[in-house]
Amino acid sequence: MPGENLTRLEAEERQSIVQTHAYEVSLDLTQGPETFRSTTTVHFDAKPGSSTFIDAITKTVHSVTLNGQSLDPAQVSDGVRIQLDDLAEKNVLVVDADALYTNSGEGLHRFVDPVDDEVYLYSQFEVPDSRRVFAVFEQPDLKATFQFTVTAPDYWEVVSNSPTPEPTPAGDSNSTWAFEPTPVISSYITAIVAGPYVVERSELTSASGRVIPLGVFARASLAQYLDADYIFEKTREGFAYYQEKFDFPYPFAKYDQMFVPEFNAGAMENAGAVTFTETYVFRSKVTDAIKERRVVTILHELAHMWFGDLVTMKWWNDLWLNESFAEWASTIATAEATEWTEAWTTFQAMEKSWAYKQDQLPSTHPVVATINDLEDVQVNFDGITYAKGGSVLKQLVAWVGIDAFFAGVAAYFKKHQFGNTTLGDLLSELETTSGRDLSGWSKLWLETAGVNTLRPEIETDDAGTITSFRVLQSAAADYPTIRPHRLAIGFYNLVDGQLVREHRVELDVDGESADVPELVGQTRPALVLLNDDDLAYAKIRLDETSLATAIEHLSKIENPLARALVWGAAWDATRDAETPASDYVSLVLGNIASETESTTIRTTLNQLLLAASSYVAPEKQKATSERVGDALWTLASEAEAGSDAQFQFVKFFAAIASTPAQLDKIEGLRRGDIRLDGLSVDTDLAWELLIALVAGGRAGTTEIDAELLVDNTASGQQSAAHARAAIPTAEGKAAAWASVLDSDDLPNTIVRTTGLGFQRAADDALLEPYIDRYFESLQGIWKDRTYKIAEYVAVLFYPGGLASDELRRKTAAWLDANPEPAALRRLVVENLAGTERALKAQERDAQ
Template identity: 75%
Template structure:
């Protein structure tokens, strides 16, 4: 990665010198499997006589022509940047190159479908990777129009930001598509998707009367599984919701959604041409949690068409605002415009849990993070940028008022359409619409790091009447900021076996102590819940009496969001080593059978597996893992047949199965000798069960090969790679390691799943020989691999399951000896923090 970085100072200096009008990009996708031809003509103005550079990561630069003068590529290009000297007031630059396809999910990704050997391409440009496809001033504030002309095999679909034109014949069975110029946009949201994609088309009418063409695309071998009617329905619901709330018609001319292979993220908001991971094409049964998450993702990317694409951040320090706004807006739209009405419960359980975890790492940072360069922003696609930011926006909406918030946002879109902004531009509009001064709020919430903890302090008299009610606020020692919170306090009482809310008050909490006089004189309820309805971003604790009631009656709370808040509070206390891990496990196993929300169930089951394998004291761990596995199997057998709950209990049971009896149950499920009523062992579930058997030493290479022969697909290849890496032998682990470190040919998805299989070890001593290998590979891998691959290796191969002091010592030794690069150190520090937290939890569990 050396040489590919770009600093904020460089970007500011370049933006002060030039203004870009347009790009004309010509791509030839018929040149073979490794490279494609790329010719770019850029029109831009500049300070006369100035010098700057343009970005172009290439294999070969054939020619560079500036204002009619040919420059020697060997003099001006290093394969990453092209130096431009002696600029005129008006400039035309033409660069002809050969660019490289990738298999890392960055730039122009090339994939060959093993089912039919068809080639599929798609672009992924955020953060700095349009420069891998064409020559470009790669920074978000140098907006321009982009006109793409693409030559490709004639049978392909070719999709970009503008509507796809009728192609012309290019000979040899190829065709050329000349796209109209885009609107004025940033380079990172331009797009190119090409290949024999299957497509279904529809349309909708925008609020301004325009007919907006819609398209849904996927690979031919997956298209039968694409539920197009449902996806079009969610898209239409999102359009109607956002156009109404934003008071601004959809800003682009068409809206294509493409499900593409080997995608690194959930989706990407390319203007009018959104790409999604094709794991959202459900070829096998998935949990309701995944179904809901897909809807949130569809609406998240649609929200970006306004917030991010129409109005774009000036620099990446405001990346959080793009992502946080889309996260908040998509959750709101999911809850109010679709059938997934409990989306805020999902947000509380999943997003806020991620945020609280990220905010307690040593690498935590303010929401408005300092982004000095591209490496900074790459590692800041994190729980602060997405989940904490979204949580804080929810708090801001409560602070200024929902209607006032939408009024301010609508004014922001009107004023800054097609431009670039900074945070203050939005705050100005929200202050105007709400009448509240947000200066102090911005400072406390956006410019400081860390999460506060809120606890109730309650006194009552002999009759149970409340005589004192105070909310206590604390902060971590390293991040001592005390913040204002808008939150609700709920009173819950047991009635006919159900905990029901009987009273609610909404207040402003500020300072270390906030008295709540409106609650004085009321009868103390069975349970007091701070942050009811989850308005605030803060960890909460229950008072002792409420905690006792909650632990005994959690499943009796009828409100799913209230349950989620309590699940989260107890989990936070477990992570903070205030509650013993085995006590948390007891709570889960005693209450989870009746949990109705799929994402809550999925999250809590993941937490109980983590607690059993990492947080339980070593002397109790084997017995606890057996206990949890047996309990999950019992829950699966007694769950209602064919339900999401039954399906989830089976999946998590397979993930934890270790004993002879448990593995025999897994085998019997897979081979059909002991089925569960209405549980279909489809292709993907069969792979999960096989991976469990491999990890348990009950299946091996022969069974993996047979399964892959029966499922010779991209997903099958990924599952097979994960299974092979889970083989519980020294040789099996070494083979998995070598396939990722000794060679650099595995595509991004194979890297990810192989790492997951490598770390799956019922006997964690198998990982001990790899501690030294891990630290030896860090610097070479970081220097040689792309960011996406390097990050997957640094995070995915860290032998965290060891969770012992020896790993802590080895990690600290490496950190002491390696002060650079900072982005790599951050990832290693986060790895270390997870192990240190596990050791603290183990010590608490041993008490």
């Protein structure tokens, strides 16, 4: 990977020399399973006599022609870059090469469907991987038009950013598709998707009066599960919402949404040709949390058509401008334009918890991050870039007002369409529409790291009347910034058995102590909730009286967003080792049955399992995990038949089941001897139950192989890999380790699921031998594998479940001995932080 890096300084220097105009890319996808032919013609201007390079990760370069003169590929190409010297003012470059398909989800990914042996291809170019498919000046501020010509089997669907043309015969049952040039866009949002995909088509009329063709694609073996009508419905709702709020018509010629195999992320915003993980094609029952997440993702990518594709950041330090805006916009659009009206509750439960966790790691960084090179940006797709940035934008909207915010965004799109911008360009428009100076706000919120904590300080007289109310603000010692917050304070009391809000004030809070005179003279309520409605980005703490009320009556809080805030505050205090993890376990088990929001349930149960397995004192972990397992089974048995809650309780029960009695229930469910009304054990749930049995020593390779015969699909193979890696023997862990660490043959999704299974070990002795092996392997893996595979190994094969002092010491020692590379160090620093936090939580729980 180091040879494939690109620094910001290199990009700035190249941009000062080169101005790109047009690419013509011809791809021949009929050469076999390893390589494809890629011929690129680039039209660009340059400073006469200057030198630079173009990016091209290739297997073989056949020829390089610059302004009609042949260059020796052996002299100018190293397989990653092609050197270009003595440039003219106007230049035409032609590069003819063989490029490699990948199985890592980067570049042009090639997948063979085990169901029917059909080949499916899709591109994934963000951040620096269009250079794996064609020769390109790989940086976002060198925009151009892109004209693709693709030769492929004649029965395939071939999709790119422009509408798909009628193909022409190319012989040997192949055809050629010659696409029209795109508008001026960045290379990382170009796309090629090809294969025998099944497509459903529709259309809509844009705000400009143009008819926009719509397409929804999936593999043939998954097409029966594709609910295209619903996806079209959410797409239309998103188009209507964004075109009204942004006051700018959809900027591209068509809008295709393609669900593709072995995808590394949730989705990718290729202009007019969005790719999604095909886990969003539901072949089995999924939670309401996943259904809602799919809608948010659909609207997230649609928002990118304006913010990111129409107007693009100049360099990757403003990646947050893309992702944070899409995060915020998709949440408000989901809440206001679809049936998922509690999207802000989901945002609090999921995104906010992710942001707070990321912002308390040693690797935290300002929202506007320092991005020195491509490796920096690769690790920056994190909770700061997405979730904190989205939270900060929500705070900014509260600060300037929603109407002024949308007006500023609309002006920004009009002024900078098809161009590149920096943060200052957006803030300038918002200052104009709101009349507020945002330079100070930007410095405090976007250019500093860390999260503040807000606490109420309340004084009352003997009658319970408030005589003084202050909001106290603190900051971590390493990140001492005190920030201004726009927030609400809610007063909640018990009314007819429910905790309901009876009073609310909204105000600006600044400084380490802020008086709230509006609340003086009010009767102290049962629960005081800072940051009610979740306007601010800050951790909150409950005063002693409110905490007691919340613990006793959490399930009776009427408003789901208020409940999510209390759940979050309780978890924050547990993570910070302020309250014992055992208390958090009791709080969850005593209140989760009444929770109505699917994502809140999902997030809380994930935190419950982490608390039980890693945060309670070691001597209590086994008993606590058994208690949690028993309680989850009881909750599943007593939940409403067929409900989302019942389904989630069963899934999390399977994830923690360990005792003979618990495993008996798993076996009974799987065989059908035990039934829960309304619960169907479908294909995916059957795999989850089998993985539980394998991890518990009740099943092994024979049962895994038998299940795979029934479900020999891509999903089935991933689940089988997960199950094999969960075999609770030294031999099982060794086989899982060797399959990934000793070979580079496995595709990305199998590497990921093998890592998940490897982590599942009730007996610490199974993972202890891998502490040293992990650190011995890291540098070699980082050097020899693609970024995504190396990241999966660095994160998923770290034996963090041990949470031991030995692991802490050896992780710290590796960091001391390995000052480079920075991106790899960051992943290991985050691993260490998780171990240290677990040890602190264990120490607190033991008191």
